[in-house]
Amino acid sequence: VLYPKFSAIDLVCDTMPSKEDSSVILVAEAAYTGECLKQFKHSNISGDHVSSGVLYRGYRSRRNTGAFVYYKNNWKFCEQPYRNELDSAVYYGGSGFAQELIINDGKLMKTPRKDGSKNCFRALCEHSGRLCIAESDSIIPFGEFKNRLMEYGVTNAIYLDMGAGWSYAWYRTSSEVVEMQPKRHDYCTNWVTFYK
Numbered sequence: 001v002l003y004p005k006f007s008a009i010d011l012v013c014d015t016m017p018s019k020e021d022s023s024v025i026l027v028a029e030a031a032y033t034g035e036c037l038k039q040f041k042h043s044n045i046s047g048d049h050v051s052s053g054v055l056y057r058g059y060r061s062r063r064n065t066g067a068f069v070y071y072k073n074n075w076k077f078c079e080q081p082y083r084n085e086l087d088s089a090v091y092y093g094g095s096g097f098a099q100e101l102i103i104n105d106g107k108l109m110k111t112p113r114k115d116g117s118k119n120c121f122r123a124l125c126e127h128s129g130r131l132c133i134a135e136s137d138s139i140i141p142f143g144e145f146k147n148r149l150m151e152y153g154v155t156n157a158i159y160l161d162m163g164a165g166w167s168y169a170w171y172r173t174s175s176e177v178v179e180m181q182p183k184r185h186d187y188c189t190n191w192v193t194f195y196k
Contacts, residue, residue, distance in 0.1 A: 001125075001152070002026065002133045002171055006194040009070040009131075011051045011095040013190045014040040019170060019177045026194040028122065028133060028169035028180070029161040030068075031097040034059050036187040045190050047098030050089040058098075063112045066101025068124055068158045068192070070094050075131060077156035079104055097190065100159040102146055111159075115143025119162055120181070122169070124192060125149065126156040133160070133169075135180065160192065172196075 004026045017024045032046035042049070042056035047064040049056055067082035068075065071094025078085045079101060089096040100111045102123055121142060122135040134154065136145050149157050161167075165184035169191075170177055 001127070001135075003130055004133070004171065004194040006131075006196060008073075008195040009075070009095060010193050010195070011049055011097050011190055012193045013042065013045065013049070013051045013056070016188065016191055017193050019172075022172075023195050024172065024193060025196045026133065026169075026171040027191045028124075029166050029188050030124075030190050030192040031058065031099055032061065032063065032161050033166070033187060033189045036185070040189060045097075048083070048086060049098065049190065050086055050094060050096040051190075052095065053090055053093035055086060055090045061098075063100050064098035065109065065111065066104065066158055067096055067098045069096035071096075075126070077101065077104055077126065077158055079109075097192070099161075102157040102159055103149060103154055104156060106155045108146060108150055111142075111146070113142050113159070115141060115146070117142045120167065121145040122160045122162050122167065122180075123149065123154075123157040124160055125154045125158075127152065127154050133171075161188075 045058040071092035167181035
């Protein structure tokens with residue numbers, strides 16, 4: 001579990017933030033990407049999303065049961081319907097994306113992903129009033145991942161895109177940049193990005 005000490009969050013689209021940008025402290029793929037395309041299109045990101053205060057249309061997906069938004073130095077985890085929160089993120093120059101909501105206000109949510117699905121899983125979470133990134137340290141069933149988040153005391157959690165290549169992420173310590181998963185391709189389209 002990583003607890004970034006951040007001053008801002010944005011959803012960066014098209015090009016992954018560079019490790020050379022010392023203002024970036026954590027980067028992880030956020031919403032699903034539809035197709036493996038060589039050219040970037042906002043319409044290839046799952047669900048409508050907000051980047052630097054601008055709303056973009058993404059493709060519709062039944063898997064998007066919730067959203068994460070950040071504006072005015074505050075965050076929210078939202079159930080469907082969440083369009084008003086995306087509009088607020090636009091109004092205040094914030095960010096937001098849609099995904100599978102795992103936990104909302106301390107309650108385990110029904111997710112489109114089956115509990116028996118196995119992978120290394122990652123989620124953006126709220127724990128004890130702080131944002132964190134939680135990732136399983138091995139391949140486990142999704143139901144077990146959800147239950148471990150609940151046992152840990154997570155009050156809100158939204159899934160972050162994972163799988164071979166989609167799971168590439170990194171964070172900055174005081175002395176180095178640590179890659180969380182290996183990079184396998186360049187088809188990722190959007191990243192929840194924490195700034196110091």
